[in-house]
Amino acid sequence: MPNAPVPTPVSPDRAEGGDASLAIRAGKGDTAAFGALYDRHVEAVYRYVYYRVRNDADAEDLTSDVFMRALRAISRYEPRQAFLAWLYRIARNAVIDRSRRTRIQISFEDALAHPGVDQVVEPDSALLALSDKQAVRAALARLTPLQQEVIVLRYVEGYSTQEIAAFVGKREGTVRGIQFRALEALRTLIPSREALA
Amino acid sequence: MNENGRRTPVLERPEIRREFRKELRARLMSQAADVLAPRPQRQWLFASAWLRPALAAAVLAVFVVAGATSAAASSLPGDPLYGMKRASEDVQLALTFDDVARMQLLSDLTDRRLAELAEIAKERPASAPTATAEYSDAVDKFADAVDKLRDAESDGKADAAQAVADAAREKHKVVLDAVKDKLPENAQPGVQKVIEKEEQRTANERDRGGGGRGSTGGERRANPTSRPTPKR
Numbered sequence: 213m214p215n216a217p218v219p220t221p222v223s224p225d226r227a228e229g230g231d232a233s234l235a236i237r238a239g240k241g242d243t244a245a246f247g248a249l250y251d252r253h254v255e256a257v258y259r260y261v262y263y264r265v266r267n268d269a270d271a272e273d274l275t276s277d278v279f280m281r282a283l284r285a286i287s288r289y290e291p292r293q294a295f296l297a298w299l300y301r302i303a304r305n306a307v308i309d310r311s312r313r314t315r316i317q318i319s320f321e322d323a324l325a326h327p328g329v330d331q332v333v334e335p336d337s338a339l340l341a342l343s344d345k346q347a348v349r350a351a352l353a354r355l356t357p358l359q360q361e362v363i364v365l366r367y368v369e370g371y372s373t374q375e376i377a378a379f380v381g382k383r384e385g386t387v388r389g390i391q392f393r394a395l396e397a398l399r400t401l402i403p404s405r406e407a408l409a
Numbered sequence: 410m411n412e413n414g415r416r417t418p419v420l421e422r423p424e425i426r427r428e429f430r431k432e433l434r435a436r437l438m439s440q441a442a443d444v445l446a447p448r449p450q451r452q453w454l455f456a457s458a459w460l461r462p463a464l465a466a467a468v469l470a471v472f473v474v475a476g477a478t479s480a481a482a483s484s485l486p487g488d489p490l491y492g493m494k495r496a497s498e499d500v501q502l503a504l505t506f507d508d509v510a511r512m513q514l515l516s517d518l519t520d521r522r523l524a525e526l527a528e529i530a531k532e533r534p535a536s537a538p539t540a541t542a543e544y545s546d547a548v549d550k551f552a553d554a555v556d557k558l559r560d561a562e563s564d565g566k567a568d569a570a571q572a573v574a575d576a577a578r579e580k581h582k583v584v585l586d587a588v589k590d591k592l593p594e595n596a597q598p599g600v601q602k603v604i605e606k607e608e609q610r611t612a613n614e615r616d617r618g619g620g621g622r623g624s625t626g627g628e629r630r631a632n633p634t635s636r637p638t639p640k641r
Contacts, residue, residue, distance in 0.1 A: 238441075238445065239445075240445075241445045241446055242445070243438055243441040243442055243445055246437070246438075246441050246445065247434065247437070247438055247441070250433075250434055250437060251434070254425065254430055254433070254434075255424075255425055255430075258423070258425040259422055259423055259425075262423045263423075268423075268426070271423070272425075272426070272429050272433075275425070275429075275433065276433055276436070279433065279437055280437070280440070283437060283440060283441055283444050283445070284444055286445070287445070305559075305560050308613070311613075312613050363420075364420075367420045368420045368421075368422055
């Protein structure tokens with residue numbers, strides 16, 4: 213089990229140049245501010261949707277969709293919510309809407325086999341001890357969408373449970389529970405139990 | 410931990426194509442100029458927001474003067490006064506500005522359409538296809554309103570939408586199952602279609618993974634049989 217991370221408070225960050233500040237400016241018509249938000253978060257959004265749809269083309273379509281929606285909605289953004297949480301909510305809804313349209317089941321099944329991956333994986337978690345990545349992929353595909361989402365935010369984006377709680381709109385304790393159950397499920401589903409010990 | 414105070418990524422991080430990133434940025438920036446620009450028609454919208462109640466009130470007044478509203482209220486699809494009843498409902502909708510209240514009203518109207526369908530099934534089966542179409546249309550409008558609220562930034566609104574949708578769906582399923590067999594054959598496909606659409610919506614909501622909407626707080630456990638993984 214990985215060590216608990218140091219909690220990092222989620223803040224709307226209203227300081228000049230912060231996300232919320234940029235979003236407010238964008239909502240008032242400052243296109244450069246919207247561009248700055250795009251530059252900051254496009255990669256995170258892409259990774260998030262990629263793990264939900266499993267291929268480059270769909271991930272790019274969804275990334276476009278997310279930022280187009282954000283552009284249309286930015287004037288209604290309220291800074292009491294962290295901008296990134298707001299953006300992840302748009303991304304989540306975009307993924308859901310797409311799955312409604314295409315009825316493609318969202319899975320991690322092939323997501324971890326992304327061909328362009330070159331950044332990986334510092335050995336700071338027991339998950340990394342897994343030698344059989346195929347087994348990990350198969351196991352991850354069996355998690356619920358919310359469990360998958362928590363695992364992405366935790367183990368791909370490196371967010372704390374407190375931050376994830378803000379993103380998914382649940383209490384921190386609930387997120388810990390979801391993460392715990394996801395890891396429990398992985399322990400059950402992955403042949404080598406020692407891997408997650 | 411990295412420089413942002415975050416954990417170092419444990420799983421692989423797919424990279425975005427540089428060309429795509431650049432193209433999307435250019436597209437967004439070109440659209441941002443239009444989308445984010447202050448809109449002159451907002452004034453017109455503001456004015457129309459004042460006009461709409463006045464127009465609606467005028468229409469209502471006509472109904473009252475004609476003394477037709479009460480007679481129309483009990484009309485059924487196919488009746489001459491039914492159009493007036495629907496127009497009156499449209500006015501009521503136009504006067505409902507709050508999203509949650511509007512969604513609740515649409516839920517009530519959906520209930521009304523279902524009651525009409527049940528009545529038609531008993532009294533006048535020949536009008537069943539019309540009543541079914543009216544009901545189907547009401548369900549779609551209600552579902553759209555729920556979806557809109559579900560996407561709302563306010564958790565309270567989204568939860569309210571989900572609660573009303575859940576209650577309506579449960580109630581309607583029972584009534585529809587009872588009514589369906591009483592309808593003539595030419596109306597049954599329409600009702601079946603509505604039932605299937607509702608089942609699909611329920612499945613879609615389940616797929617949302619209980620993202621805070623109407624969830625009982627219990628996260629679904631991994632279920633190897635419930636999530637087929639289609640191959641591309």
